Amino acid sequence: MSRLEKYGEWALVAGAAEGLGEAFCTLLAQQGKNLIIIDNQVEKLQALSERLISKYEIETEVVCKDLTDPLVISNVTKRVRHHQCRLWFYIAAYGLVKPFLDYSNEELETTISLNSKTPLLLAHSFVDLWLDKEPAGFMLMSSLSGLRGTKLVVPYAATKAFDWNLIEGLYHEYKDTNLDFITACAGPILTPKYIATAPKKHALKPKERSAEYIAQTVIKNFGKRYMIIPGIENRIGETVLSKLLPKSTASKIANWVMGAIYSDKLRG
Numbered sequence: 001m002s003r004l005e006k007y008g009e010w011a012l013v014a015g016a017a018e019g020l021g022e023a024f025c026t027l028l029a030q031q032g033k034n035l036i037i038i039d040n041q042v043e044k045l046q047a048l049s050e051r052l053i054s055k056y057e058i059e060t061e062v063v064c065k066d067l068t069d070p071l072v073i074s075n076v077t078k079r080v081r082h083h084q085c086r087l088w089f090y091i092a093a094y095g096l097v098k099p100f101l102d103y104s105n106e107e108l109e110t111t112i113s114l115n116s117k118t119p120l121l122l123a124h125s126f127v128d129l130w131l132d133k134e135p136a137g138f139m140l141m142s143s144l145s146g147l148r149g150t151k152l153v154v155p156y157a158a159t160k161a162f163d164w165n166l167i168e169g170l171y172h173e174y175k176d177t178n179l180d181f182i183t184a185c186a187g188p189i190l191t192p193k194y195i196a197t198a199p200k201k202h203a204l205k206p207k208e209r210s211a212e213y214i215a216q217t218v219i220k221n222f223g224k225r226y227m228i229i230p231g232i233e234n235r236i237g238e239t240v241l242s243k244l245l246p247k248s249t250a251s252k253i254a255n256w257v258m259g260a261i262y263s264d265k266l267r268g
Contacts, residue, residue, distance in 0.1 A: 012035070014038045021039065033087070035060045096155075112155075115163065138167075140183050143186060149251065187209065187231060188207075189208070
């Protein structure tokens with residue numbers, strides 16, 4: 001039996017059109033899940049839907065919406081209730097690599113809304129819909145950068161810290177119920193957006209992983225634990241930073257590596 005079978009026939013993927021979201025959609029379709037896919041990239045989302053239907057003979061419902069839209073929560077809630085969709089994946093994220101003062105107010109608001117506000121509201125809707133019913137699962141992506149304050153990605157790292165704290169709290173509050181929660185604190189993922197940041201090579205940089213590897217790791221651990229760090233090298237590195245070194249030293253090392261990777265983006 002598939003690990004995800006108990007969650008029903010439908011899954012929702014928010015931030016589905018490309019990269020990590022596309023990898024999750026493909027893996028879920030391979031396991032026979034029908035999909036509600038959400039993104040504001042209309043052409044890519046439609047193309048993905050057609051490809052999944054043709055290759056895996058599943059059903060899809062395409063929701064071309066901006067996940068920062070205040071109306072998206074009610075829209076999504078209606079659709080998941082209609083399909084009895086009890087398996088939700090929130091992959092969408094907004095993160096830029098640049099000095100903090102270079103962010104516009106609009107960019108800061110988008111970061112907060114897409115990375116924290118919308119998943120918080122969706123998690124609330126998820127619990128309200130499925131608590132004390134059939135098994136249901138909620139997944140939210142986080143990042144290694146969210147485990148400590150990180151320069152050049154300060155807003156992104158702060159919101160990713162919010163995300164893993166959100167899942168950790170929900171796990172403990174509902175661990176004796178029908179609800180499962182999981183977050184993945186991933187290192188760099190080889191998606192088009194990450195590659196576009198042009199990171200430099202560095203011996204201490206967390207190992208880059210494919211989107212497919214991250215999706216497979218999350219699915220493998222769904223319902224087993226609430227927080228994972230994909231990749232043994234990244235788990236070892238984080239163990240050294242968080243368990244063997246003082247917090248201040250770990251933070252200095254992580255930020256020194258970040259500065260080396262993106263030295264061209266530093267001021268001065």
